[in-house]
Amino acid sequence: MPDEIKRDPVAAMQAEANARMVCAILAGQVASLRERMDASESFDLLWRTTALLSWLSGLLGDLSCTRPHANEVLQRERAEAIAEVAEIRRALDALAFMQTQRQDFARQIADCVVTALERLAVAETPPGQNFSLSDLKALYVSDDQRRVHESVEQRCCGK
């Protein structure tokens, strides 16, 4: 804290109010970023695509049954197309599932940051009840977050 703020209680109060305002604004910014993480429309499109592929694959199979005497080349190409469609469908399903989970993880980290900043932005904190490092730790939902916390703490404390 600069010397003039240490000496002047009014300046100290203003600096504190300013810091709380910065936290409140940052909480709002991260919350807004979190809303933008929602990619449900993209996922919906991916799932509709896989459902369509599944339907097309079924149609190709039905065609094979209704025309059992089609020429060999056509039969082989149909079988190859069915196999390829199935493979792409599996890959799209896996991609959507993995992306959903990554997005969920990012959303949870953003939730944690918003909560922490909102707590820091609270004006009236009784003495001795400031938002602490252990309060922050209690918000974590994964070991990845805890590892980042430990690493930053060690870096800052020169451990």
Next chain:
Amino acid sequence: MPVILVLDDSATMVMSLSHILKGAGYEVETGMNGREGVTKLNDGIKPSVILTDLNMPELDGIGFIKEARKIAATRFTPIIVLTTESGGRKRDEARAAGASGWLTKPAEPNQLLSVVKQLCPTK
């Protein structure tokens, strides 16, 4: 068709899990938190397997597992925890509450389906 109950506070995650499980031949019931899960069970839903997240509002995964184990119909139903948490302490807590298994996100769809199929094969 076997029923799987899926509980997660992320709507996208619920949709994604439902898509994967329906594609594998399961019927899916969903809830956005543990409280909704308990309500479904009290309403008479009899899932063959339950998939639950841990960190959820209102009633978290551990709380839900404890409640589910008090209901006669789900006393022995397999409950798999699917969560970003990978820590041993949480795992022990879930096991003590009555969880049957654990999958850490991000999990591969095949990994998820292989666990579910082992517990509840589709015909």
